[in-house]
Amino acid sequence: MLKVLLVLWPSFVVAGIAEGVFFTVIDPRELYLFGEPVHFSRLATYSIGFLGFWIVCAASSLMTWFLMLGPSDLNRPRGRQE
Amino acid sequence: MTSKPQVAPIEFKPKFDEESLYEVHKKVHPRAVSGIFATWRWALVWITQLIFYGVCWLPWNGRQAVLFDLVERKFYIFGLVFWPQDVFFLAILLIISAYSLFLFTAVGGRLWCGYACPQTVYTEIFTWIEQKIEGERNARIKLDAAPMSARKFRLRAAKYGAWTVLSLWTGFTFVGYFTPIQTLWTSTWSFALGPWETFWMFFYGAFTYLFAGHMREQVCKHMCPYARFQGVMFDPDTLTITYDTERGEPRGARKKGVDPKAIAKGECVDCGICVQVCPTGIDIRDGLQYECIGCAACIDACDQVMDKMDYPKGLIRYSTEHAIEEHWGWREILGHIVRPRVVIYSVVLGAICVAFVWGIATKPVLRVDVIRDRATLAREVEGGLIENVYRLHVINVSETGHRYSIGVSGLQGIDLASERTIEVPAAGAKSISVQVRVPPESGKKGSNQIYFDVKSLADEKISVHEKASFLLP
Numbered sequence: 398m399l400k401v402l403l404v405l406w407p408s409f410v411v412a413g414i415a416e417g418v419f420f421t422v423i424d425p426r427e428l429y430l431f432g433e434p435v436h437f438s439r440l441a442t443y444s445i446g447f448l449g450f451w452i453v454c455a456a457s458s459l460m461t462w463f464l465m466l467g468p469s470d471l472n473r474p475r476g477r478q479e
Numbered sequence: 480m481t482s483k484p485q486v487a488p489i490e491f492k493p494k495f496d497e498e499s500l501y502e503v504h505k506k507v508h509p510r511a512v513s514g515i516f517a518t519w520r521w522a523l524v525w526i527t528q529l530i531f532y533g534v535c536w537l538p539w540n541g542r543q544a545v546l547f548d549l550v551e552r553k554f555y556i557f558g559l560v561f562w563p564q565d566v567f568f569l570a571i572l573l574i575i576s577a578y579s580l581f582l583f584t585a586v587g588g589r590l591w592c593g594y595a596c597p598q599t600v601y602t603e604i605f606t607w608i609e610q611k612i613e614g615e616r617n618a619r620i621k622l623d624a625a626p627m628s629a630r631k632f633r634l635r636a637a638k639y640g641a642w643t644v645l646s647l648w649t650g651f652t653f654v655g656y657f658t659p660i661q662t663l664w665t666s667t668w669s670f671a672l673g674p675w676e677t678f679w680m681f682f683y684g685a686f687t688y689l690f691a692g693h694m695r696e697q698v699c700k701h702m703c704p705y706a707r708f709q710g711v712m713f714d715p716d717t718l719t720i721t722y723d724t725e726r727g728e729p730r731g732a733r734k735k736g737v738d739p740k741a742i743a744k745g746e747c748v749d750c751g752i753c754v755q756v757c758p759t760g761i762d763i764r765d766g767l768q769y770e771c772i773g774c775a776a777c778i779d780a781c782d783q784v785m786d787k788m789d790y791p792k793g794l795i796r797y798s799t800e801h802a803i804e805e806h807w808g809w810r811e812i813l814g815h816i817v818r819p820r821v822v823i824y825s826v827v828l829g830a831i832c833v834a835f836v837w838g839i840a841t842k843p844v845l846r847v848d849v850i851r852d853r854a855t856l857a858r859e860v861e862g863g864l865i866e867n868v869y870r871l872h873v874i875n876v877s878e879t880g881h882r883y884s885i886g887v888s889g890l891q892g893i894d895l896a897s898e899r900t901i902e903v904p905a906a907g908a909k910s911i912s913v914q915v916r917v918p919p920e921s922g923k924k925g926s927n928q929i930y931f932d933v934k935s936l937a938d939e940k941i942s943v944h945e946k947a948s949f950l951l952p
């Protein structure tokens with residue numbers, strides 16, 4: 398449970414900050430999606446943007462968590478799962 | 480490191496047992512307290528929540544007084560309207576908040592956590608509901624342990640139901656700060672809410688429910704960044720919740736009114752009430768710990784015990800490291816508030832605040848962006864005049880609609896060949912295309928500086944003098 402939190406929570410906070418900075422500087426109407434101007438409502442763009450940021454940040458946190466695994470987690474002999 | 484190679488995997492002791500931190504944790508059932516600090520905490524619950532649930536309903540000039548209109552990209556705060564161009568103010572506001580937090584923490588420890596943090600406030604409200612429905616601490620512990628029964632089911636359903644209603648209301652209010660709340664209200668009841676509004680309402684509601692209902696002190700202990708670094712803002716003169724070890728130890732049970740000296744004990748009667756009231760479930764008698772959110776519940780609780788024992792209050796009290804060591808009273812503690820760290824924080828904070836207020840007070844109420852039309856640089860029109868085309872983006876930041884006159888100057892014989900006025904509604908923006916003509920001999924070849932003057936017809940003082948360049952072939 399704590400591991401899930403450690404991945405989802407920091408990424409949520411950072412996604413919030415990223416969202417704030419990004420959309421203060423950039424108007425969603427100025428964005429292009431596959432060469433077409435974004436046609437979603439602004440609210441939808443903000444929301445999708447936030448969830449997108451969250452996913453990206455969570456991926457980074459997941460990787461951090463993965464690289465932080467200690468020898469005890471990795472040296473486990475095959476077949477002897479606790 | 481040993482030189483002998485290890486063949487078989489040895490039993491590693493994990494450096495930190497992260498699993499147990501969370502899963503083994505026992506649910507904390509804080510006992511209710513009353514006392515001066517509890518009163519303060521409740522006062523802050525009322526103040527902050529009246530503001531939060533109430534302000535979004537206030538009207539102002541025919542609109543919502545406080546509205547962070549994301550769709551229109553405009554923030555309304557009573558008489559002020561902020562545009563994305565004003566992001567600078569937001570940055571300063573964040574700096575001010577951060578500095579105030581530093582200052583408060585250096586002087587008074589975790590005042591924010593104990594009294595004002597939404598996590599504390601909502602936990603307080605949710606615990607109160609829990610206590611009203613399921614009873615006091617002992618009843619709740621018993622209920623937790625009891626097998627499911629009709630009564631337990633009824634109590635649980637009532638509690639979760641009440642929490643859900645409050646959470647949804649909180650989610651609704653939250654969204655109401657970002658989309659006009661009146662419309663939100665009517666569309667809620669006609670089931671016409673947009674998908675994203677619905678999503679955020681439930682999202683925020685679910686977070687409130689989870690954080691305040693179930694996770695509580697876990698949020699402070701495992702999720703809050705401030706709880707992790709507040710320690711560095713502490714110094715030996717910072718006020719913290721402190722147990723007076725010298726006075727309290729050796730602790731031990733005794734009858735009422737027994738003089739501690741007579742039984743060779745300290746004044747702590749080891750009743751454990753300070754632990755029972757603690758919302759984070761720690762024992763303050765073990766010294767200052769990062770889990771302590773500074774809520775002062777243990778102070779209130781212990782003071783009541785001291786009263787019953789006829790001992791002086793304040794075995795647990797707000798004090799500083801120095802004060803405890805040196806047996807200082809309040810006079811000396813207050814005398815040590817002024818110290819370099821506090822002075823520096825205060826000066827910087829004061830300066831930023833002044834700059835902020837000054838900036839807001841002198842915020843221009845009219846903005847004009849001049850953009851050259853890139854398609855046609857310069858062309859000759861009838862009468863041998865040279866014409867340049869511009870686009871003026873006129874932003875009316877004020878609370879009233881204005882009609883503005885547009886003028887141009889800077890070259891001999893310069894004149895407009897397009898509309899000379901433009902009407903812009905309150906807190907609105909409009910773009911207008913303007914053609915500027917000059918006789919070819921009035922300037923040098925290439926770029927010449929000209930000026931646009933946009934002036935309100937109602938108020939001469941509202942004007943903008945904006946530079947632009949005019950191309951002559």
Ligand code: SF4
Pocket residue numbers: 722727730746747748749750751752753754764780781784794795
């Ligand atoms: S409430 Fe006071 S007397 Fe009771 S255990 Fe805590 S410190 Fe000791």
Ligand code: SF4
Pocket residue numbers: 720753756757758759760761762763770771772773774775776777778
């Ligand atoms: S130790 Fe006292 S002040 Fe700290 S969190 Fe517990 S009850 Fe609140």
